[in-house]
Amino acid sequence: MIGRLTGVLLEKNPPQVLVDVSGVGYEVEVPMSTFYNLPQTGERVTLHTQFIVREDAQLLYGFATDRERATFRQLLKVNGIGAKSALGILSGLSVEDLAQAITLQEPSLLTRIPGIGKKTAERLLLELKDKLGFEASLPSAGGASASNGGHDTLNALLALGYNEREALAAVKQLPADISVSDGIRQALKTLSRA
Template sequence: MIARLSGTLIEKTPPQVVIDCNGVGYECEVPMSTFYNLPAIGEKVVLLTQFIVREDAQLLYGFGSDQERVTFRQLLKVNGIGAKSALAILSGLSVDDLAQAVALQEPALLTRVPGVGKKTAERLLLELKDKFTIDGVSLSGITQAKSASGDVLNALLALGYNEREALAAVKQLPADVVVAEGIRLALKSLSKS
């Protein structure tokens, strides 16, 4: 299994990159979050990888952080999600945004990703709810801690704010805020924008 590539970046065409490792060029696909953080062509680069062998292909996927690779592996365990879909999800959402969508059980956040429909988003939320961890912390604990934030988010959406504005306002709230105070603080911050 190929777990890591360290070498010179010789080609980058989204979403594929080629890394020269002592004369051998490894082609791998990367999520856009990793692609945007790559150095210039000719520079040294290190990517963590996931090697997938299928009947018709051997594919290599590269990631800039261990958190992205772990999330990719978790996404592959979801029924109906293949490597291409998992890569698209990581390209469309940061790991933190995905964790927040799972914690708040918000399918609308996932349906923004091209190729992810309502049913797929709901299946992702259901299957990742108890399995998805960040830094060793299960999302079930995060879900309980963020229940007030979820209620505040739903209230802001019901008041007509778009998802981007509502999420930005909720992210600014203290972790232990109660719902009524959270709505008041969120509306105050939204009125300043």
Template sequence: MIGRLTGQLVAKQPPQIIVDVGGVGYEVDVPMSTFYALPATGERVQLMTHYVVREDAHLLFGFATQDERAAFRQLIKVTGIGPKVALAVLSGLSVAELNQAIALQDVKRLTRVPGIGNKTAERLLLELKGKVVASAAGAGAAPAVASPADDVVNALLALGYSEKEAAAACRDLPADQPLNDSIRQALKLLSKAK
């Protein structure tokens, strides 16, 4: 299994790149989120990878963070979701957006991703319901910058609310509001809902 590649970025042709590692050029498919984060051609790059062996092909997929790779691995476990569709999902949604879509069971958000129809979106939401798609911080993961809404969601989760309740309460909070005020407002919304 190939878990990580570190080498020189030789070519970029979305969604595929070539990374030269010790004189061997690895063809790696990456989601667009990773593609946009890549350095210039000729520079050093490090990717977390997932290696797929099939009867007709050996495929290598690369990700900028462990969270993206973990999300990819969860997606390909869903019935009918292959690596290419999983890459399309991660190209169209960030890991945080995917988690929010799952928490809210938002079919419409998923169907905006090219290649995802209603049936596929519904199956994906059903099989991933109640699951967080990626672990927050695995070993060696790039530090994630938490948005104020993420902080409010985490606070509500710590208070015992479900992901769905927390995400719904944070949906309409002003982005420029102080964290304490946002938490108070979300708690008020949740208490009214009960």
């Protein structure tokens, strides 16, 4: 399996790029979120890749981050979602926006993506809820992060009966260095004002 490519970016033809790795040119399909962040042609690039073999083709998909690739892999596990659809979803929404849509169970965010209808959006929300839910949408900077008790605070609020939307909004407002007990206290104050 090809897990990562580092080489010179030779061509950019959305959604496909050509990367020269020691004299071998790899055609790689990338989501638009990755495409817009690529360097100029002639410069070095590193892509996290997913190699897919079908009866009629061998395809290589590339991503700017490992998290984007992991999300692509989760999308492929959803019934009825193929590589092209998964690439389209990641082109239409960032990983964070997708995680938030799943957490908040908002199919309207997904139906804006070409090729994703209401039934497909609802299937995505159902099958990815526990895989790309609130953990993925917790803030990583400027708020209580998972390593600093963000998950524990969020879980406590959910256990107290707040819905995910309210709890997530309250946790996002917390400082990064706050303890779990102080985070819960401050989040409850925020929620009582709402």
